[in-house]
Amino acid sequence: MSGKPQDEKAWGEFWARNARKGGGGCMPQRWAAIEQAQQAAWKGFIERVPGTPRVLDLATGDGRVLAWLMHMRPGIEATGTDLAPQLPPPPPGAKVMAGVAMEELPFDDASFDAITSQFGFEYGDTSRSAMEVARVLAKDGRVGLMVHRGDGPILEHNAVRREQIGWVLSEKDLFTHVRNALASDDADGALALATEVTREGSERWGQTSPGWEIPEAVRRTLIYGARGSRQQLLGTLDQIEHQAGNEIGRIDSLGRACAAADDRDMLMAHFRDAGLALIDTTEVCEPSGRAFADFLTLEWA
Known part of the structure; x- marks a missing residue:
């Protein structure tokens, strides 16, 4: 590293x-x-x-x-x-x-x-x-x-993952929308948002992709987190978002390393x-x- x-x-x-x-x-x-x-x-x-x-x-x-x-x-x-x-x-x-x-x-x-x-x-x-x-x-x-190697399957595989993670975090902006719904005491709306993005991710990339896994983690957090405190629920959402962003950071790091090696x-x-x-x-x-x-x-x- x-x-x-x-x-x-x-x-x-x-x-x-x-x-x-x-x-x-x-x-x-x-x-x-x-x-x-x-x-x-x-x-x-x-x-x-x-x-x-x-x-x-x-x-x-x-x-x-x-x-x-x-x-x-x-x-x-x-x-x-x-x-x-x-x-x-x-x-x-x-x-x-x-x-x-x-x-x-x-x-x-x-x-x-x-x-x-x-x-x-x-x-x-x-x-x-x-x-x-x-x-x-x-x-x-x-x-x-x-x-x-920049032309190899490792960067290729991870570039696809980056696209999917970016789709959830940026294009869909899932975490912002879910937090806004929760702040308005609209737990059902937050769950509906996560469910819809999960469905889209599954249809677009399949159920082994981060495009499905991340919104599905959010969806399950909203279902099971409703049994606990709001602070715990938000903390879990923060953790999921942070780990997704951290993976983007590693993939960007991989891209720079490929360029240096090439x-x-x-x-x-x-x-x-x-x-x-x-x-x-x-x-x-x-x-x-x-x-x-x-x-x-x-x-x-």
């Missing part, structure tokens, strides 16, 4: 919720094939790192890359950092540090034999982060970065300035053959 304020807020809250749940991730769980392709890419990377390496995973999130690497290469010294102030529990045997920016790593020079990042490096200040990667990388070390000339220039050279680029693909990421391997020039 990057040091940009808008990204820090969006992803910080995401990982805080996942910490309370005991783990998670930012892609749909049904995308098991994508995760398998990710693991295969990391297996190819770690097999080319000799010995029992000291590994640093940047923007580690729930530590899944460290968990994979530790399984593939038992005995590695695994460390992860993330800017989020609260993270899920780390993989057993790994050391994970929250609240750490990629641009200011709290490690001595040449502390790690391998530095990794999966959908994380491109969220930060890539110029400053590249310099820090070079500083803490051992002289025979290797860097592996799995970066987003500007490959600039990204590589930052690493060249730091003394590192790109030695391999591999597409990471879903079963259809469509690439959802690029895997970049770098070494000292």
